[in-house]
Amino acid sequence: MPRVVSLFLPGWPIDRLRRALGAEAPPPDSRLVLVGREGTRRVVTAVSRPAEQAGLRVGMPLTKAHALLPDILTLPADPAADAAALERLSLWALQHYAPIVAPDPPDGLVIDTTGADHLHGGEALMLSGLVNRLGASGIIARAAVADTWGAAFAAARFLADPVRVIPPGSAVESVSPLPIHGLRIPPEIVAGLHVLGFSTIGDLLAVPRAPLVLRFGPLLGRRLDQLEGVVREPVDPLRDPERIVARKGFGEPIGAPETIARYTTALVQDLCLGLEKRGLGARRLDLIFHRVDNSLQAIRIGTARPVRDEKRLARLLCDRIETIEPGFGIEVMELSATLAEPLILQQAATSLIEEAPADIAGLVDVIANRIGAARLYRIAPVESDVPERSFQRVAPLAPDAGATWQGQWPRPARLLARPEPIEVMALLPDHPPASFTWRGVRRLVKRADGPERVFGEWWKRDGERAAVRDYFQVEDAMGERFWLFRSGDEVQAARGRGRWFLHGIFA
Numbered sequence: 084m085p086r087v088v089s090l091f092l093p094g095w096p097i098d099r100l101r102r103a104l105g106a107e108a109p110p111p112d113s114r115l116v117l118v119g120r121e122g123t124r125r126v127v128t129a130v131s132r133p134a135e136q137a138g139l140r141v142g143m144p145l146t147k148a149h150a151l152l153p154d155i156l157t158l159p160a161d162p163a164a165d166a167a168a169l170e171r172l173s174l175w176a177l178q179h180y181a182p183i184v185a186p187d188p189p190d191g192l193v194i195d196t197t198g199a200d201h202l203h204g205g206e207a208l209m210l211s212g213l214v215n216r217l218g219a220s221g222i223i224a225r226a227a228v229a230d231t232w233g234a235a236f237a238a239a240r241f242l243a244d245p246v247r248v249i250p251p252g253s254a255v256e257s258v259s260p261l262p263i264h265g266l267r268i269p270p271e272i273v274a275g276l277h278v279l280g281f282s283t284i285g286d287l288l289a290v291p292r293a294p295l296v297l298r299f300g301p302l303l304g305r306r307l308d309q310l311e312g313v314v315r316e317p318v319d320p321l322r323d324p325e326r327i328v329a330r331k332g333f334g335e336p337i338g339a340p341e342t343i344a345r346y347t348t349a350l351v352q353d354l355c356l357g358l359e360k361r362g363l364g365a366r367r368l369d370l371i372f373h374r375v376d377n378s379l380q381a382i383r384i385g386t387a388r389p390v391r392d393e394k395r396l397a398r399l400l401c402d403r404i405e406t407i408e409p410g411f412g413i414e415v416m417e418l419s420a421t422l423a424e425p426l427i428l429q430q431a432a433t434s435l436i437e438e439a440p441a442d443i444a445g446l447v448d449v450i451a452n453r454i455g456a457a458r459l460y461r462i463a464p465v466e467s468d469v470p471e472r473s474f475q476r477v478a479p480l481a482p483d484a485g486a487t488w489q490g491q492w493p494r495p496a497r498l499l500a501r502p503e504p505i506e507v508m509a510l511l512p513d514h515p516p517a518s519f520t521w522r523g524v525r526r527l528v529k530r531a532d533g534p535e536r537v538f539g540e541w542w543k544r545d546g547e548r549a550a551v552r553d554y555f556q557v558e559d560a561m562g563e564r565f566w567l568f569r570s571g572d573e574v575q576a577a578r579g580r581g582r583w584f585l586h587g588i589f590a
Contacts (some may be wrong), residue, residue, distance in 0.1 A: 086377070088230065091190065127148050203455065254311075287307060325421045332415045344404055363420070367383065373415035374414070393569070566589065
């Protein structure tokens with residue numbers, strides 16, 4: 084079943100302008116409006132959040148806006164620059180999230196993520212990561228994913244906070260209570276529907292289609308059919324002119340997996356020739372299938388390092404062919420290197436001189452493309468005394484920075500995501516516990532070592548100036564070993580309440 088993401092950028096013109104101005108941008112709390120022309124009138128085309136809270140609206144005449152707020156800051160709108168920046172944002176999303184991405188002017192993107200969400204840890208994590216990355220760049224965003232473009236569009240604008248995942252098969256049910264503005268129809272049609280008493284999408288879905296089409300034209304009926312999935316609405320993907328592409332058209336549509344695999348191998352060979360001419364290696368490949376019903380299917384693979392090995396790339400792509408639904412047949416296959424980097428060739432070691440080092444890049448690529456690159460990582464040290472901050476996740480083949488963990492005290496093999504509170508019996512405040520209860524199970528402590536005192540990182544925030552923990556390594560009667568700590572030192576009340584937590588488990 085197809086899955087489509089709609090990305091909504093509610094403040095796109097102003098966010099784009101702020102990024103373009105950089106240090107010269109107006110303060111975030113300024114009442115900023117962008118001004119354009121409708122005929123001979125000057126109207127407000129975009130408003131900042133403070134201006135919107137003060138009562139200004141898009142489409143308002145500039146004279147009225149000045150009458151309401153004489154101190155507003157006005158700048159000229161630039162729709163051409165907004166459209167160009169939206170296209171650049173689409174190229175960025177194409178490289179990072181899915182092979183089928185297109186601008187959805189004037190303030191959004193549409194992304195067909197069918198079969199690509201597993202590379203980002205699932206749909207919820209994918210949407211959260213997309214919105215958070217944009218937010219870190221100063222772009223306010225909301226995103227939703229659904230079975231159809233129409234349902235995702237409406238959900239992104241009226242349900243996402245800031246993300247919303249509509250489960251497969253429930254698109255119509257989820258968007259029925261939403262306003263008819265979410266149908267992507269012109270304002271004059273919306274106004275006419277309001278006159279007739281229609282206010283939600285569900286109201287329109289509940290009445291016969293023919294009278295609506297007769298009065299408002301075919302667009303309204305088509306939008307309703309597209310929302311329900313009765314009529315397909317393929318995404319016309321954005322194409323980067325700088326990408327290396329190999330394309331194959333067929334006089335007769337194909338659909339057998341063996342045939343698809345054979346032509347995939349041929350496309351990989353053609354693509355590698357193009358990569359070789361530029362001295363590049365592929366880091367991400369997109370194989371797009373154009374079906375005869377005007378819909379698209381896609382496969383995306385990634386590699387840990389730049390690769391130009393035909394057999395290796397063909398194997399990674401062919402492993403994903405089972406996810407493709409050819410339907411009534413595939414008429415065009417298009418393979419492109421969405422991300423390519425310079426490839427530095429190295430002479431292979433010979434057995435007469437030295438033993439070749441083990442290369443696990445191929446294994447990493449196979450696993451990452453099956454379970455998702457976000458789930459495959461290794462742990463690297465970080466210089467910090469606080470245990471949960473003393474490590475970071477890095478790519479499996481990331482170069483070793485040479486950092487090591489300091490200190491003589493051993494650390495547990497498993498560190499809990501969050502320290503869990505426990506009930507402890509201790510003879511004296513400074514002594515290790517005699518017993519503790521964790522997850523409803525009481526454990527008697529037979530051996531213990533500690534305390535190891537860890538202070539907070541006072542230079543990061545004021546709340547950690549007085550933070551202190553006393554860690555103990557304990558072994559229970561069953562031979563299991565745990566890592567416990569007491570918050571505070573039982574002397575100064577500001578340093579904690581003396582509560583106990585379990586933070587890790589030794590192997």
